[in-house]
Amino acid sequence: MSKVLTRLAFAAAVVGQVLALYWPRVDIPGDGVPGTDKAVHVLIFAAVMATGLLAGIPAKWLALGLAAHAVLSELIQHLALPNRSGDLLDLVADLVGIALGWYVIAYVRRHSTARTAPSA
Template sequence: MDAVVDFLRRLPDEIRRVGGSLPLRAGLLLLALLLNLGFYLPSLPEGTPGAGVPGLDKVVHLVVFGLTVFAAGRLLAPRRRFPMGWVVVVAIAHALLIELIQWVALPQRSGDLGDVLFDVLGIALGAGLWIGERYRRRTAEAAELDPQEDPLPESIENGVR
């Protein structure tokens, strides 16, 4: 338990170090979690735009899970990689739980393995975006540390291969 408390104590400093705002990151995660509540509704509200569009539910699964994993990664793992693995594990468990609940407890909904597939693709997308953001930030930090270093070797810059 001490490790969790220590982690939460360090988190605001780590976010500031990487150039972020704790309230904005927390707000994005809160928005993503609120969007996840839609998976637990007994049925779609009457008059939901696009409800009849084929495949739209798969796009929603992809986008919501991608946003959730990306936002959770930005908040919980701004510098270190360790918590991100747990974010992915929890997201996969959540994807399975959603479909199980829809299959067993929500008579107007149905569990669908296709939804799980798009959930997992969304998780991979969110993790990939998180990795891309970290890579971009590290590249920018490296350029700040040594601004005189030419990013391209002379042979490439001069057209010689």
């Protein structure tokens, strides 16, 4: 995948994350289903982590930045956004998403390298 496409994917994931986290009221399809909100948190943080890694952002710094953003976003939701509240379980879901995105990209890279390595 080209650098331009990976950077565009990363930018799109960040925009989606910001909208999901800071929109004053979020109506999630299937919101009556238990765990939907937590799944969304996992997915948006995993998407930013994965696309950021593909775009070439160093994993450690990206993970630390996203973890800080996870904490900050819950504080902002709790203190400043109407109809929103901070939730410790949302923060946990965010951190799980960061780890999941990192794991998926590491797994794909490890296995794609193993497949393309010349056999002895």
